[in-house]
Amino acid sequence: MKINNIILRTVAKLVFFIILTLAVYLFFAGHNSPGGGFSGGLVLASALVLLFIVYDIETIQKGLPIDFKLVAAFGAFLSVGTGFGALVFGANFLTQAFDYFDIPFFGEIELTTVTIFEAGVALAVVGVVVTILLSISEDE
Amino acid sequence: MSTLVLAIFIPFLAAAIIPFLYKYIKNIHVGWFVILVPTGLFIYLASLIPDISGGEAIVQTINWIPSYGINITAYLDGLSLTLALLISGVGALVILYSIYYLSLKEPIGTFYTYLMLFMGAMLGVVMSDNMLVLYVFWELTSISSFLLIAFWYQRKRSREGAKKSLIITVSGGISMLVGFIMIGAMANTWSIREVIAEVASISDHALFIPALLLVLLGAFTKSAQFPFHIWLPDAMEAPTPVSAYLHSATMVKAGIYLVARFTPVFGGEAVWFWAVTGVGIFTLFWGSFNAVRQTDLKALLAYSTISQLGMIMSMFGMGSAALHLGYSDESMVYTGATFAALFHLVNHSTFKGALFMVVGVVDHSVGTRDIRRLGGLITLMPITFTIATIGSMSMAGLPPFNGFLSKEMFFISTLDITEASFFGLGTWGIIIPIVAWIASVFTFVYSTVFVVKTFLGPYKEEKLEHPAHEPKPGMLISPIVLGLLVIIFFFVPNVIGKNLITPAMSGIFPTFAAEGADLGTDIYAWHGFEPELFMTIGVVLFGALLFFSRKYWSGIYNLFPEKRSINVFYGFVLDQMEDKSTVITNKYMTRYLRDYMVYIFAFFILVVGGTFIYTEAYQFTLPENATISVFEWLIVLSMMATGITILFAQSRLTAIVLNSILGFGIAILFVLLRAPDLALTQTVIEAVTTVLFLVAYYFLPELEKENTSKKTKSINLFISIGVGVVFTAVALGVQGNRGFDTISGFFENSYELAGGNNMVNAILGDFRAFDTMLEVVVLLIAGIGIYTMIRVKAKKESDQIEDK
Numbered sequence A: 001m002k003i004n005n006i007i008l009r010t011v012a013k014l015v016f017f018i019i020l021t022l023a024v025y026l027f028f029a030g031h032n033s034p035g036g037g038f039s040g041g042l043v044l045a046s047a048l049v050l051l052f053i054v055y056d057i058e059t060i061q062k063g064l065p066i067d068f069k070l071v072a073a074f075g076a077f078l079s080v081g082t083g084f085g086a087l088v089f090g091a092n093f094l095t096q097a098f099d100y101f102d103i104p105f106f107g108e109i110e111l112t113t114v115t116i117f118e119a120g121v122a123l124a125v126v127g128v129v130v131t132i133l134l135s136i137s138e139d140e
Numbered sequence B: 001m002s003t004l005v006l007a008i009f010i011p012f013l014a015a016a017i018i019p020f021l022y023k024y025i026k027n028i029h030v031g032w033f034v035i036l037v038p039t040g041l042f043i044y045l046a047s048l049i050p051d052i053s054g055g056e057a058i059v060q061t062i063n064w065i066p067s068y069g070i071n072i073t074a075y076l077d078g079l080s081l082t083l084a085l086l087i088s089g090v091g092a093l094v095i096l097y098s099i100y101y102l103s104l105k106e107p108i109g110t111f112y113t114y115l116m117l118f119m120g121a122m123l124g125v126v127m128s129d130n131m132l133v134l135y136v137f138w139e140l141t142s143i144s145s146f147l148l149i150a151f152w153y154q155r156k157r158s159r160e161g162a163k164k165s166l167i168i169t170v171s172g173g174i175s176m177l178v179g180f181i182m183i184g185a186m187a188n189t190w191s192i193r194e195v196i197a198e199v200a201s202i203s204d205h206a207l208f209i210p211a212l213l214l215v216l217l218g219a220f221t222k223s224a225q226f227p228f229h230i231w232l233p234d235a236m237e238a239p240t241p242v243s244a245y246l247h248s249a250t251m252v253k254a255g256i257y258l259v260a261r262f263t264p265v266f267g268g269e270a271v272w273f274w275a276v277t278g279v280g281i282f283t284l285f286w287g288s289f290n291a292v293r294q295t296d297l298k299a300l301l302a303y304s305t306i307s308q309l310g311m312i313m314s315m316f317g318m319g320s321a322a323l324h325l326g327y328s329d330e331s332m333v334y335t336g337a338t339f340a341a342l343f344h345l346v347n348h349s350t351f352k353g354a355l356f357m358v359v360g361v362v363d364h365s366v367g368t369r370d371i372r373r374l375g376g377l378i379t380l381m382p383i384t385f386t387i388a389t390i391g392s393m394s395m396a397g398l399p400p401f402n403g404f405l406s407k408e409m410f411f412i413s414t415l416d417i418t419e420a421s422f423f424g425l426g427t428w429g430i431i432i433p434i435v436a437w438i439a440s441v442f443t444f445v446y447s448t449v450f451v452v453k454t455f456l457g458p459y460k461e462e463k464l465e466h467p468a469h470e471p472k473p474g475m476l477i478s479p480i481v482l483g484l485l486v487i488i489f490f491f492v493p494n495v496i497g498k499n500l501i502t503p504a505m506s507g508i509f510p511t512f513a514a515e516g517a518d519l520g521t522d523i524y525a526w527h528g529f530e531p532e533l534f535m536t537i538g539v540v541l542f543g544a545l546l547f548f549s550r551k552y553w554s555g556i557y558n559l560f561p562e563k564r565s566i567n568v569f570y571g572f573v574l575d576q577m578e579d580k581s582t583v584i585t586n587k588y589m590t591r592y593l594r595d596y597m598v599y600i601f602a603f604f605i606l607v608v609g610g611t612f613i614y615t616e617a618y619q620f621t622l623p624e625n626a627t628i629s630v631f632e633w634l635i636v637l638s639m640m641a642t643g644i645t646i647l648f649a650q651s652r653l654t655a656i657v658l659n660s661i662l663g664f665g666i667a668i669l670f671v672l673l674r675a676p677d678l679a680l681t682q683t684v685i686e687a688v689t690t691v692l693f694l695v696a697y698y699f700l701p702e703l704e705k706e707n708t709s710k711k712t713k714s715i716n717l718f719i720s721i722g723v724g725v726v727f728t729a730v731a732l733g734v735q736g737n738r739g740f741d742t743i744s745g746f747f748e749n750s751y752e753l754a755g756g757n758n759m760v761n762a763i764l765g766d767f768r769a770f771d772t773m774l775e776v777v778v779l780l781i782a783g784i785g786i787y788t789m790i791r792v793k794a795k796k797e798s799d800q801i802e803d804k
Helices: A006-029 A037-054 A057-063 A068-088 A113-138 B003-024 B036-046 B049-053 B078-101 B108-127 B131-152 B156-187 B192-197 B208-222 B231-237 B240-249 B253-266 B270-291 B297-325 B329-366 B382-396 B402-417 B431-455 B473-491 B493-508 B510-514 B531-548 B550-559 B566-588 B593-614 B630-648 B652-672 B676-697 B710-736 B750-754 B759-767 B769-791
Strands: A098-103 A107-112 B058-065 B070-076
Touching: A006 A037, A006 A113, A037 A057, A037 A113, A037 B676, A037 B759, A057 A113, A068 A113, A068 B769, A107 A113, A113 B676, A113 B759, A113 B769, B003 B036, B003 B058, B003 B070, B003 B108, B036 B078, B036 B108, B049 B078, B049 B493, B070 B078, B070 B108, B070 B131, B078 B108, B078 B240, B078 B253, B078 B329, B078 B473, B078 B493, B108 B131, B108 B240, B108 B253, B131 B156, B131 B192, B131 B208, B131 B231, B131 B240, B156 B192, B156 B208, B156 B231, B192 B253, B208 B253, B208 B270, B231 B240, B231 B297, B240 B297, B240 B329, B253 B270, B253 B297, B253 B329, B253 B493, B270 B297, B270 B431, B297 B329, B297 B402, B297 B431, B329 B382, B329 B402, B329 B473, B329 B493, B329 B510, B382 B402, B382 B431, B382 B473, B402 B431, B402 B473, B402 B531, B431 B531, B473 B493, B493 B510, B531 B550, B593 B710, B630 B652, B652 B676, B750 B759, B759 B769
Parallel strands: none
Antiparallel strands: A098 A107, B058 B070
């Protein structure tokens, strides 16, 4: 029996991008208000999970040919790497630096190494969640 | 710049890069890139010789965990530099040799990765001033040695040899760690230099002798001293470059280094003197005695290494006697033993490295190392023969090779020590030179066996796998270099003596150096007709006699049959431990998830509940709490109803959905209690886990009614009520009990300290980023674990590879 889920598919296409935007927003908002790498990553993962549920896995993998194991590994690498990055500048392991910069048009912007660290967290979360989901669902 | 600390980490960096080089550069042997690392390090370290030999020491620190005083402090004095030069110098030669030894068909990428890991770890051991950092590097050398011994892991003997070496050296390492912690507790510092400075105040401490014994245990296991030597012969399953590098020139010297490094702390104690000298001298004898009976060339060299390590060890023991007396003309005599020990340490690396490489060449050429099949190679492999002779004669202590110089100095030290009147040496001291001399006779015998049996006598081509021939010239470069060093060191020994060993001496006898003592010794080949010369002549005469009458006295080895050896005892203990622990484990590992949950919850009730009652933390007052609003009541009540409904769910799907209601209920509570971060995370987590549950649900069988006995049911009821009660009590008790001052005030400044207003994230990403980082790593490991468990299935053929 083929389930007719045309409404779900149509909505999912739209909602996917809304969730994606939310994920990006949460990721950057995390510095000063609720959000952050972990929740941003989770939201992003849930957007992908939605796609995997609504469409079948093959379709999504064709459209998004990403090896999520590598995403997870790269995320962990970024997080650990920022720790060692601090050593290069003579600071203690995992010291995070931040400063405020005046950038034309955007005004004053704070740039910080926590962003890189959190990006690692987010990528690791996305990678691991999708990897687990795909491993379980593709098992025969 | 912390170039010295960097030097320790360069091999590790190389280890990370090698796999990529190996993967993408196919037609060039990776060894050619790898060899740059030790060569570069050797040149850099050699450039420091002028500073160090002037009596300076270089100290550089990179903070690691400063709040616990654990920092990566690179400390380079004469002793460290001597060993570091050996590690990088012999390392470069061994890699050059291995380029010709290992063909491109072997997984050389892994080989060089392990080798670089080892090199970095070993440099870390000899250059670390912090005891805990030293310990970390120490265990890393054990692990990389394990990986290298098991390089041909398809062979059963390789795997067993690797396991044995790991078990013995790591157990020793752990006891050493306990010793270090004791020293740290006594001296209140992890820095070896500071411990040495404070030694007067800790030497009467009750833990001083236990710490001494534990540190020695670590040193003895690593340096293969009797009775822990049994791992070294089995480690010879490793590729020959590894045997030459780790198991004769460097890693096994780590224990000796440790003894030398801690001589200023423990030296002067009678226990230290007798343990180090006694074990060393007995190992010297036992190793050389057993080497004679070996038929495998590598096993012969393994026992000879054990013996030589024992000799160096015993010299450090005899040298430590000087510290017992304090600085005086009399005590200065004993420091000669330490000087000889350091000199022999260098010499041994040169001649034993050359000999191991020779064995590799022979093995490579004719396909066997069994002396019963070898013979007559002298005409076919003349260059190899020459190197073997140089190495063996140096090992036997004959001129004009460097082994002669250090052997003579060894004899002088054993004679000097008999004249001492402390530590009971007046009565027992005479044993030392006698045992030393007997052992040296055996050393002469096995050195002769090595050369004569391999290169002289009839050539038996029918017993060999390939006809004998000299290898490619490249393979001979490294042994030739080492062989030349053996001769050069004989003629200009004082170059090393002045520039490396004398500064090393002032590190071992800092109190003497502070008094302005001249710790250097001039090395002469000719001492005149002194007792030590007669001892050497005696060694040669009796050795030759024993060699030719070998078949008449070799029956003596039947007194030590294989079935009563330490090896068998070791195997017996290991088997027993495995059997007994299997029995115990099978008792509680029932393979029922239900039982495991019972353990977890019972533990929770007993430990958490017990602590709660023990600390009387269960008092709480309800009136102080905030009032509960209608919304909160509604949510909590519906969650309670859901929780109870789960128990009666007839299908898994219902249970999963109900479970997620509980999760979302918590998320709403977080919103009401003004915790937006938690609410956000909880919502998403709940959504994702529900999907994961549903995916897994597809594979699960239908939910069936379980037929459980009354007894099980009542236990379950008791446990569930117990967990609920304990948890509620903890939740309520948390309010009224503060064991420590609150630290949340610190985090309120998150905007100034971390540049972010979100305190939670500032904690996660900055204040406690270490936790987060490790959580990310753990998450990755869990993900990979699930992936491999489900997706990577063992192939059928893999069973056959095992147990070859």
